[in-house]
Amino acid sequence: xxxxxxxxxxxxxxxxxxxCTNRPFYHIxxxxxxxxxxxxxxxxxxxxxxxxxxxxxxxxxxNFERLRKRIADGVFMSKPVEQLVGLAGxxxxxxxxxxxAERQRNKLDTKxxxxxxxxxx
Amino acid sequence: xxxxxxxxxxxxxxxxCKSFRCYPIRTHCRRYCTNSLxxxxxEQPRARDPLPIFLKDEVQRLLYRIxxxxxxxxxxxxxxxxxxxxxxLLTDTQLQKKQEEAVERAQTRLQMxxxxxxxxxxxxxxxxxxxLAGLMDxxxxxxxxxxxxxxxxxxxxxxxLDGTLRHxxxxxxxxxNQIYNPKPGRQMFTPRIFEPENLEAVLDKGWYAYVxxxxxxxxxxxxxxYIRVTQRTYEHVGENKKFDDxxxxxxxxPMAFYFAWHKSLEPLLMDMVQRDLLSDGSDLVHLFxxxxxxxxxxxxxxxxxxxxxxxxIFCETETSHSYKGQLQLTIQAYEDAQNLHVDAA
Amino acid sequence: MTSICLRFFPRTFAGILATESSALLWNVNxxxxxxxxxxxxxxxxxxxxxxxxxxxxxxxxxxxxxxGVSGVSxxxxxxxxxxxxxxxxQVDLNRGQVHGExxxxxxxxxxxxxxxxxxxxVKIRKEAPNQQRIEELQKLRDKxxxxxxxxIPALQRGWTGAKFPGxxxxxxxxxxxxxFDGFDTRILEFKMVTNMTGNLGRKQKFSxxxxxxxxxGLAGYALGKAPNARAAMRKARNRAGQVLHYIxxxxxxxxxxxxxxxxxxxSIFVKKKxxxxxxxxxxxxxxxxxxIGIDDLYCQVEGSTKNIQNLTKAFFAxxxxxxxxxxLADRLKLNVVEFRKETDFVPRIVxxxxxxARDTLEKDENLDFENLYYGGKLEYYKKKPAPFYKKxxxxxxxxxxxxxxxxxxxxxxxxxxxxxEPSNKSLEQ
Numbered sequence: 001x002x003x004x005x006x007x008x009x010x011x012x013x014x015x016x017x018x019x020c021t022n023r024p025f026y027h028i029x030x031x032x033x034x035x036x037x038x039x040x041x042x043x044x045x046x047x048x049x050x051x052x053x054x055x056x057x058x059x060x061x062x063n064f065e066r067l068r069k070r071i072a073d074g075v076f077m078s079k080p081v082e083q084l085v086g087l088a089g090x091x092x093x094x095x096x097x098x099x100x101a102e103r104q105r106n107k108l109d110t111k112x113x114x115x116x117x118x119x120x121x
Numbered sequence: 122x123x124x125x126x127x128x129x130x131x132x133x134x135x136x137x138c139k140s141f142r143c144y145p146i147r148t149h150c151r152r153y154c155t156n157s158l159x160x161x162x163x164e165q166p167r168a169r170d171p172l173p174i175f176l177k178d179e180v181q182r183l184l185y186r187i188x189x190x191x192x193x194x195x196x197x198x199x200x201x202x203x204x205x206x207x208x209x210l211l212t213d214t215q216l217q218k219k220q221e222e223a224v225e226r227a228q229t230r231l232q233m234x235x236x237x238x239x240x241x242x243x244x245x246x247x248x249x250x251x252x253l254a255g256l257m258d259x260x261x262x263x264x265x266x267x268x269x270x271x272x273x274x275x276x277x278x279x280x281x282l283d284g285t286l287r288h289x290x291x292x293x294x295x296x297x298n299q300i301y302n303p304k305p306g307r308q309m310f311t312p313r314i315f316e317p318e319n320l321e322a323v324l325d326k327g328w329y330a331y332v333x334x335x336x337x338x339x340x341x342x343x344x345x346x347y348i349r350v351t352q353r354t355y356e357h358v359g360e361n362k363k364f365d366d367x368x369x370x371x372x373x374x375p376m377a378f379y380f381a382w383h384k385s386l387e388p389l390l391m392d393m394v395q396r397d398l399l400s401d402g403s404d405l406v407h408l409f410x411x412x413x414x415x416x417x418x419x420x421x422x423x424x425x426x427x428x429x430x431x432x433x434i435f436c437e438t439e440t441s442h443s444y445k446g447q448l449q450l451t452i453q454a455y456e457d458a459q460n461l462h463v464d465a466a
Numbered sequence: 467m468t469s470i471c472l473r474f475f476p477r478t479f480a481g482i483l484a485t486e487s488s489a490l491l492w493n494v495n496x497x498x499x500x501x502x503x504x505x506x507x508x509x510x511x512x513x514x515x516x517x518x519x520x521x522x523x524x525x526x527x528x529x530x531x532x533x534g535v536s537g538v539s540x541x542x543x544x545x546x547x548x549x550x551x552x553x554x555x556q557v558d559l560n561r562g563q564v565h566g567e568x569x570x571x572x573x574x575x576x577x578x579x580x581x582x583x584x585x586x587x588v589k590i591r592k593e594a595p596n597q598q599r600i601e602e603l604q605k606l607r608d609k610x611x612x613x614x615x616x617x618i619p620a621l622q623r624g625w626t627g628a629k630f631p632g633x634x635x636x637x638x639x640x641x642x643x644x645x646f647d648g649f650d651t652r653i654l655e656f657k658m659v660t661n662m663t664g665n666l667g668r669k670q671k672f673s674x675x676x677x678x679x680x681x682x683g684l685a686g687y688a689l690g691k692a693p694n695a696r697a698a699m700r701k702a703r704n705r706a707g708q709v710l711h712y713i714x715x716x717x718x719x720x721x722x723x724x725x726x727x728x729x730x731x732x733s734i735f736v737k738k739k740x741x742x743x744x745x746x747x748x749x750x751x752x753x754x755x756x757x758i759g760i761d762d763l764y765c766q767v768e769g770s771t772k773n774i775q776n777l778t779k780a781f782f783a784x785x786x787x788x789x790x791x792x793x794l795a796d797r798l799k800l801n802v803v804e805f806r807k808e809t810d811f812v813p814r815i816v817x818x819x820x821x822x823a824r825d826t827l828e829k830d831e832n833l834d835f836e837n838l839y840y841g842g843k844l845e846y847y848k849k850k851p852a853p854f855y856k857k858x859x860x861x862x863x864x865x866x867x868x869x870x871x872x873x874x875x876x877x878x879x880x881x882x883x884x885x886x887e888p889s890n891k892s893l894e895q
Contacts, residue, residue, distance in 0.1 A: 046266060052259035054886075057279075061301055064276075065267040088263035089247055089278055089286045095134045101256035101284075102130055108255060198808040205740045206807075208723075208816070208835040210800040213823050216813060219803070223812040310884050 002040060013070065014078035015048060016041070025049055028062060028081060030070055045070070048084060060084055133252060168238050171382055174412055175236045175375075183404045183411075184374030188231060194369040195227045233374040236382075240343040246287045253284030262289065264297050272298040273341075295341065306338045315339070315350050324357040333372045355379045364392045381409045387444035390432065391451045399428035406435045429456075532556045546668060562606045571595030625749050630656035630674075631774075632753055635699050638678055638707030651678040651703045652753045655774045659691070672698035675775055678706040679757030682718075686710040687754075687778050713785045717741075719761040722791060725839040727784030728769075732776040735845050736784055737764040750774050751781055758785070766845065789839070791817035799824045800833070 010033040017037060019025035028046040031039060046062035053059065062085070077085065079096065086094040174180060211219065257280070265276040277289035277297050289297065299307055313319050314335065323332055332354055340347035355376045358364060367373045380386050386409060393402040410419035417438040425431050429452070436448045523531070538548030566578030575581045575588040582588065615628060624632025630653045637649035655675035663669045672695045679685030686709040690702025716722045716738070724737045734751070739762040745755045747765030755763055770776065791802045795817040802817040832838065855861050881887040 055296075056259045057262045058257075058259050059297070059300070060261060060263045061266045062263065063267050064265045084261075087253075087257075087261050087280050089280070090263075093250060093253065097256055098130050098133050098252050101253045102127060105255040192812060196810040196812045198806075199810075201808055203740055203742050204807045205738070205743075206804050209803050209805065210794075210798060210833040210835065211803050211813075212800060212825050212827065214825065216801050216803060216815070219813045223810070226810060227812070308880075310886075313884075 011042065011070070011073075011075045012078055013045060013067070013075055013081050015080055023051065025051075028084075030075060033076075043070075060088060062088065062090070064090065129252065167241065170238050171378070171412075172235060172237045175378060177411070180378075180408060180411055181233075183408045184233060184377060185231070187377055187401045187404050187408075188370075188373040189368050189398075189401075190227075190231070191369040192224065192227050195230055196223070231369075231371050233371050234337050235342045236375050236378050237343040237348075239345050239348055240291055240341075242291060244287050244290055246285055247278065248286045250284035250286065253280075254282070256284070257282060262293065262297060264301055266301055272302060275302075291344070295344070304338075308339065311346065312339060315346060317353075320350060320353060324354060327361075327363060327366065329354055329358055329363065329366050330370050330372065333367075333370075337371075351375070352379065359385065359388050362388055362392060364389055365396075377405060377408065378412075381405065381412050384409075384413070384439065384441075386435075387440050387448050390435070391444075391448055394432065394448075394451045394455050397455075399432065403428035403431040406431050409435070409439070528559070529556075544667070559607065562603045567599070569595055569600060624653065632749065635676065635703055638703045639700070641707070646678075646680070646707055648680040648682070649678055649684075649707070650681070650757055651676050651706060652757055653699065653702075654687070654750050654753060654778060656695075656699075674698040674702040675778070676702040676706050677754050677757055677778060678703060678710075679754075679759070681757065681759040683713050683715055683759060684710050685713060685754070685758045685782075687782065689775070711782065711786055713758055713782075714788055714790055715758075715760060716791070718759065720763055721760065721785065722788050723794075723839055724836055725784050725788065726841065726843055726845075727780040727787075729776040729780035729783065730773070731770040732773050732780050733768045734777070734780050734784065735766045735768070735840075736781075737766075739764050748777065750777055754778060754781060768846075795819045795823075796821075798833075 011030055012033050013028065013030055015026040016029050016031070017024050017026055026048040027041075027044050028048060029041040030043040030045060031041045035041075043066065045067050046060070048061075049059045051058070067085075067090075079094075082091065083094040083097050085091045086097060260282060261280040263278050263280070272294075275294075275298065277294045278286060279289050279293060280286050296309070299309055312335070314323055314332065320332070333351060336347055336350045336354075340350075351372075358367060358376065359380065364373075364376075367376055377389060380389050386405060390402055390405060393399070393405065406418065406422065410416065410422055413419065418435050421434050421438060422431055425434065433452060436445065436452065440448055526534075536548060542548060564578070566574050571593045573579045573588070573591050573593055575590065579588055618627065618633075622633065624630060626632070633653055635651050635653060637646040638651060640646065653674060653676050655673070657673050659671050659673045661669045661671070671691050671693055674690045674695075675687070676690070676699070677685060677687040686706045688702050688705035688709060690698045690700070690705055692698040692701055714722065719741055721736060721738050724735070726733065726735050728734075739746075741762055743762040743764070745752045745760065745763045747755075747763060748767050748771060751763075751765050751767070755761075765781075767777065789797070795802050796819050799819045799821065801815055801819070801823055804814045804816045805811045806814070827833070837844070878887060878889075
């Protein structure tokens with residue numbers, strides 16, 4: 001049954017998960033905030049495939065013309081979308097990206113140190 | 122519990138907040154779009170670009186003239202799903218109109234693929250962000266799927282594992298364009314026919330038009346594979362003197378241009394003389410002079426109207442040592458044949 | 467004496483009898499001998515065994531005995547009683563019997579051996595009996611002698627495995643010097659027709675309707691009737707060879723145009739088709755097309771589809787009354803132009819009028835080549851009903867589940883071709 005129009009008209013640009021079990025695929029959509037995750041959309045702006053392909057790439061496609069128009073109209077972005085758009089270079093890089101990167105690096109460092117000490121002993 | 126945030130990170134975050142407060146979003150977008158492409162330093166000067174010369178009106182006209190218009194070959198029976206032929210009862214004027222329409226449609230089939238030089242492998246870097254190193258275990262490729270922009274101008278950017286944001290390489294661009302804007306008939310992976318060994322095998326069979334048509338479909342005209350395949354095909358045609366196979370196809374013009382560009386016109390010229398296509402021969406020589414305006418032939422041909430004379434001048438001035446004798450013999454044979462004809466008459 | 471002989475020398479007795487008794491005795495049943503042997507007591511020594519050397523059995527011919535067994539009188543036979551299945555089928559008990567051959571293995575010069583061997587006279591002598599031959603004969607006679615039609619090889623079958631229609635019966639017999647080279651005759655209809663007569667009652671004949679043709683345009687059809695099958699076929703075949711028509715074909719593979727014909731209640735819509743289409747029509751029309759040499763055609767038969775004779779007559783009439791493209795061009799004074807998709811619809815002039823083509827067209831002139839020869843009729847295109855299963859919900863769900871994996875097989879094949887297919891299952895498939 002098609003969903004009724006929601007009361008909240010605050011528009012978001014966010015990810016809607018499609019794909020199958022163990023194989024996610026996201027649509028980047030413009031949708032009212034209160035709608036369900038895969039609910040009826042206003043517009044689709046692009047796609048995001050989080051599974052790396054044969055060339056070790058994650059593919060992201062965005063219709064920047066429409067995105068620009070939506071931003072000008074005052075749309076909000078969800079955090080994952082903000083991060084993606086930052087990594088793409090359209091927005092400044094999101095602080096969480098920096099934080100996550102640092103955390104990863106620290107993790108790797110500690111792991112390396114552990115391996116080294118294990119080797120020595 | 123999360124590790125304490127480092128000093129460098131704090132300063133970055135401050136920059137981020139500042140950027141959002143001081144600079145409106147639009148400026149960021151503008152900055153992205155108008156970011157000048159920093160060109161990588163080139164070691165060697167690039168080869169001479171054939172495209173501007175190829176696209177000249179005069180050259181196009183010459184190439185079109187050289188390529189004969191044989192409608193029965195252009196519209197030869199294709200392998201299509203079986204369909205009943207339909208019949209019409211027409212007056213002479215109606216019939217003529219239909220024939221003209223058919224000729225127009227056939228002419229579109231002779232549109233020549235452009236001759237270009239190999240595209241530059243320039244990967245301008247948009248920004249360096251070493252702070253992002255370690256974030257991702259795979260590259261992020263972002264493509265702009267705005268409606269109405271051509272594939273050649275479409276923005277494809279890649280965020281590498283070390284945080285560098287750069288434009289996609291030619292190979293990446295081709296692949297991404299085929300994923301998001303697929304051209305029918307073009308395959309994601311290069312067909313094996315274009316591998317050197319397989320290409321040789323197919324060329325030995327004489328399937329020149331087949332290979333060239335497929336190459337047009339699969340590659341862009343400035344892709345290195347396209348240029349390699351087409352040049353090898355033209356060389357094979359020249360070696361085996363099978364020029365007639367490509368007459369009345371769209372590839373004859375680019376082939377003639379290739380031979381003129383690389384100064385190896387002699388086999389083609391001989392073929393034309395043997396087939397009594399002297400006007401085509403002289404057109405070919407004129408093409409040569411346009412491509413190489415500083416050649417001796419260019420000066421000597423000025424004002425010469427006679428086709429055979431033009432070819433003779435070319436034979437004297439430009440032909441390589443190996444071909445000179447052969448070309449002279451061919452011209453001689455042609456003249457003798459003409460004289461016999463005149464005598465008989 | 468004879469009784470003792472029977473008991474102790476049963477096999478040779480037949481041989482001895484051969485010299486002494488009449489030919490009638492050759493018809494004696496083996497069983498009768500066995501019967502008498504069974505009756506013989508097993509005790510050694512002389513004994514009385516009842517034998518009948520001369521009985522009704524030996525007096526009558528095999529035919530007469532069998533008729534007595536079948537149980538139908540002469541009068542009844544005339545009325546056609548006891549024809550289908552009822553009554554015993556005659557069995558030739560002496561099947562494989564050759565004059566002079568017997569269990570004794572005797573050599574009778576003049577009968578089963580030459581009289582003279584070189585210059586010498588061959589003498590009557592006894593040789594060892596040919597056991598193998600005797601066994602063979604026994605096997606042959608024991609075999610079931612039910613009438614079983616031998617299997618017709620697949621390529622020679624007609625429309626059905628066992629029946630005649632559709633089968634080929636060779637070319638017509640030569641008339642004088644003319645040999646019907648390349649001709650092939652096919653039976654279209656083969657039936658038994660009955661006529662009630664005054665004195666004999668039902669008089670039956672075979673009716674054979676055939677079409678003959680040389681696959682190059684010459685063809686003819688005829689009906690032949692005779693009391694036996696072979697004669698009927700022969701008559702029909704030869705008559706058909708005498709009434710040949712030449713049928714014009716377009717490029718030797720199809721008709722010139724669509725047309726409609728009718729013979730009584732059988733009407734046919736015939737459609738011209740492209741090369742490679744095949745002959746898609748009524749099996750009788752298909753057979754006719756095969757003998758004429760038409761390779762691509764579509765026909766829709768309306769009305770009586772079973773009346774083969776009317777069907778053939780209608781079809782031939784239509785084929786003979788075709789108008790070639792040149793005739794059409796001359797009649798209408800217009801160019802007949804062909805457009806093919808294979809050649810990108812480049813106009814190809816098939817026929818031009820011999821005189822000048824006219825320049826103007828009349829108002830409301832019907833120049834639609836598809837319907838030009840229907841005489842104002844329009845074909846009724848029956849809409850094919852969707853198969854019953856398409857309405858069922860399970861079909862819908864099946865489509866939904868198939869949609870999910872719609873490109874997977876072809877993508878797998880492409881990966882295989884490129885050598886990047888990871889799964890092993892692909893190799894099994």
